[in-house]
Amino acid sequence: MSPRVRPRAVVGRVLLVGVLWLFGGGIGLVAGAAFVVYDLVSRPTPRDLLVLAVLLLGLVPLVVLARGLPGVAEVGPGFVEGNPAAHYLAGAGLALLVVGVLREVRAEEPGDAEAETGREAPASRPPALPARPEERR
Numbered sequence: 001m002s003p004r005v006r007p008r009a010v011v012g013r014v015l016l017v018g019v020l021w022l023f024g025g026g027i028g029l030v031a032g033a034a035f036v037v038y039d040l041v042s043r044p045t046p047r048d049l050l051v052l053a054v055l056l057l058g059l060v061p062l063v064v065l066a067r068g069l070p071g072v073a074e075v076g077p078g079f080v081e082g083n084p085a086a087h088y089l090a091g092a093g094l095a096l097l098v099v100g101v102l103r104e105v106r107a108e109e110p111g112d113a114e115a116e117t118g119r120e121a122p123a124s125r126p127p128a129l130p131a132r133p134e135e136r137r
Contacts, residue, residue, distance in 0.1 A: 013039070016099065024091055027084075031092050035099075046107060049100030056093030060086045 017032035024031060038044070044052075063086040070079050080087055 016095070020091075020095060024088060027088050028091065031088070031095075035096070046100045046104035049096050049103065053093045053096035053100055056089050056096065060090045060093070063089060 013036050017029065017036060020028035020032035020035075022028070064083060067083055070082075
């Protein structure tokens with residue numbers, strides 16, 4: 001039996017690939033398609049996406065340092081054009097960050113849990129902080 005395809009998920013994936021294609025050209029299209037395949041195969045959690053985004057964004061300074069820092073007169077908008085690897089790493093990291101945050105926020109909405117599982121949402125969680133000493137008795 002094939003899994004049920006939700007139209008909202010398909011539209012979201014097509015929109016993501018389209019936006020990456022618009023802003024990243026051919027490389028954005030390839031990155032978007034690769035993310036959709038990764039998403040369909042491994043079903044990453046929002047936390048996985050956020051960790052991957054931080055790793056990609058953390059690689060940007062390393063790529064810049066690997067090419068060598070520019071001179072003072074070269075720092076400006078032209079510097080970004082001269083380093084496309086850092087540009088595309090930053091773009092992919094930001095895209096994963098946005099997708100991860102959106103999925104995290106949607107996972108916290110009580111209506112989504114009921115719609116996806118077909119069950120009622122669990123009762124409210126206990127408070128995160130310990131009770132005051134006078135309330136513990």
